[in-house]
Amino acid sequence: MLYRGEVLTFIIIGTVALVMAILLMVGETRISWPEFRPVFLVNGAIIAFGLALRLRPNAARISITMVALGLYPIFSSLLALVFSLSFPLHRPLIDDQLFAMDALLGYDWVHAVEWLAQYPLLAKGLAAVYISSLGQLLILLLFLGLTLRVWQLHHLLLTGMLGAVMTYVFWIVWPSFGPSAYLSPDPAAVEAASLLVTPSYGAQLMHLAEFGQAVIYRHEILGTVAFPSFHIVMAVLAVWFARGTLLFWPFLLLNLPMLPATAIHGGHHLIDLPAGIALFALACLIAERLLRTARSATTPPVMARA
Template identity: 25%
Template sequence: MVNWSLVAGSALALCIGLAATTFTLEGLMTTEVLAAPALTVAGLWLMRRSWGERPAFTMLAFAQMGCFVIFAAPLSYIGLGAGMPLQDTRFAELDRLLGLDWPAYFHFAMARPELLVYAKLFYAMILVPAFGVPVVLGLTGQYIRLQQFVMASTLALCVVIVVSSLLPAIGTYFQYGLPSDTELFKANGYGGQARDIPMLRDGTLRTLDLGKLGGILTFPSFHAATALLSIWSLWSIWWLRPAMLMLNAGMLVATPLVGGHYFVDVIAGLSVAALTIQASKGLTAVVVANPPAVSTQTKSAAPGRLVVFALAAMFVRPFRKQGGRDALSV
């Protein structure tokens, strides 16, 4: 139940954030919002079938991550709307103290246009863990590792949102005055933060469309955290190791360029992932040592109730203003 508790907690945090600020939500009837409860219902239905356990765990993992992202995305905007002092100069200085020269890295890449296509491709590989890891772990019956992956990923995103809100930064292209959109290359990952963060800070962006929210988190880098989480989650499948190492190493190299991240963002993202991996293992051990004393029927129904509560909590304020076998239940 830990994963569903994180989902419900993120919904509660979003409702509090909306109630305490002037932010409002739009785009509530998007495909992404409707898909999460549909996957939950389908997963719970399959869980009751003797043949449906593996696809059920896969669907429920998708539902958990989908619900969490629905609530976390606007929370990241609300957090950055607090207007804490920008830390770009400090992060650039930390890079310099580590002997890492971001402008030199940028000019090296710009002088080799053949590498730019691969940089954008590897940066986009963050979608592979989101879809590939639940499918592989669910269909191979590695339910505990699947639930640990979901738990570690959601905890990592929680940490990244909180830290980015307290230590906001626009990014390297802003700090160094270098072009992020040229004839040769467009830093797609940087565009959202460059566009939205200034408007969040000056108060001109207060209506959040769930279907259009972009990635605006700079420090720590969630791309870097995801790279380590995906390698860890699938490490037990030996034949996937070479592909996972190559894919995620490429994503780590591309993240500073395409996402406009400082090198310390990447280091911090890896550190967050390492901490949340250990946290997920520790929470798993607690759940195993102290299983909830509830019936199978109650355990199967509880996730559905939490999803209904979480999604309903998000809808209340905007609408009011307008007018089987169980490996480990975490």
């Protein structure tokens, strides 16, 4: 038996898988399945084991947590494949318009990189913050599941998935790569700033936009979206759903520097950041309305903690 939130996430995963299948049929790009198969098999087994535990009394904490832990990697892998299968791009990039907005706001990514290069310890700290997003979500999923915050857990899952899908839909219509695909800070500054998204990374994105790729390998999948920033979506996701728990203040303090970390290390336009916050808010509202009709499980009742 499934919770309402789990049913909705399975529907989203199935829809993304269908889109992937269609893109495979109509395009020429192929997937190196041996590299992706373990992700689906292992996480599918985790979900199956979590569901099997629902036949046992007093196993709700582990069951709910394991199903959630298995669902998100499968969804993320499928959507990453959909992104990769969408190359080459058939619509013009909108980075020129985003650069114009940066200019209005007085923001210059190259100057930001060169400024950060003067403070190597700060640069490394911001890099560590930037790469912490997935780890934060893993910790939060574990915490919410093991403390039986069922409503929060499924609201988190659904918001994250809807936010990612909405990001893809926006990007496929109005694609953007960010400043790193166009600008080249001084190589010494790039090295001193420990920059994560570099001009060479941006060059790979531009190559994909024009030529696509013949075969998708797991180790070659790149983050592609500039506007809106999904990294900011994940940061707000972690802080918002940690409210009312002991994780809230640590997550809030950790994610405040996520704003400059994403702008500089993520190679983003400044406008990408508030756009990510707005997209999160919309996804969160839609997810809440989808879940509102049925908070309780269809399995033996477990009290959902708000």
